[in-house]
Amino acid sequence: MQKLREHIEEAWTSQLPFVAYHLPNASDVRCFFPKDSELRHLQRYDESGFIFSAFEPLSQPIVFPEAISEVLKFELIDYEVESQSKFRIKEDPGEKDEYIKLVANAIDQIKTDEVRKIVVSRKISADYDLQNPVELLLKLIQFYPEAFTYVWFHPEVGLWAGASPEFLAKTHRTQFKTMALAGTKRVGEDRDWTEKELDEQQIVTDEIVNGLKKHTKTLEVSERNTDKAGELLHLRTDITATLESSNLGDVLKQLHPTPAVCGLPKEKAYQYLKANENYERQFYAGYFGELNMPYHNQRSSRTRNQENQAYKSIVRASNLYVNLRCMSYADEKINIYVGGGITKDSNPEDEWTETVNKSRTMLKVL
């Protein structure tokens, strides 16, 4: 752990790019330290490295390529972090009015136009002096071991951090997994899922399944379950497929942004957001993670032979998550990004409360 601290502190103090992250329930923290500060964009989805993509559907993700990075793993042992933070941001009544108006306007749009769902969002800003990104990461891991937690930094972009509950793509050869996540309530809220929540989640599942059909040989859709994400609960359906080819880029172009973060139909919802959300999402609701990174693959016992070496082979796998429950930090200011799915049955006051609840994920670690 000491080594992890030293590496990140050194990169942060020298303002050099890095990413440190923890995959759900993993026993280690993985890091990329690119050898220089050049800002590189992904050219092809068969490259390998750590990618960081903006919400903008046509933007090329930033990549820390495996080939020019020091890629390190640190076992997650014996670490202690301060307990829950006392950091609070005072609610601004003006911000609330503005968000309620945005939601009410989206509902009107849904009632009059052919849009079924729009995921609107807002940015909560405050002054903050971030001393030490490694402490932030360790707190994120401690509070949200089941999420993909990360701290990412590039001097030309700033620092981003988060605890994402939603994966966009897990691949292993031609095997592909994604999920439809939507609908939110607090842990302990003793009520059934409403029709509105079931509907907003079904929209995500149907759109993903339709989009994937063109790219897959087989497709399986799980039962709908309730999934815990920190102090929140979501509806979740898992979608498993065998891809026609291994071109992940085509599949991502098809899926991103899903109706969990944009809306349905995609283009109309996107245009609505461009015209009405009065801030830039940047990397919020984009996607990030490992692209084609090596993993040891345990072969089945039938293929074993006497030589130990033959048990294992290396396969390349991708693990990409949606950038939710996240924040950015630059110039001694933090920005927390939160949103929610709006349908014809949404209630603006409830949608506001939902974003307040979602903001607690990051506030807890600051």
Ligand SMILES: C=C(O[C@H]1C=CC=C(C(=O)O)[C@@H]1O)C(=O)O
């Ligand atoms: C857009 C966000 O969450 C999405 C994922 C899960 C549940 C959601 C919802 O209930 O609206 C959102 O679709 C966010 O956290 O900012």
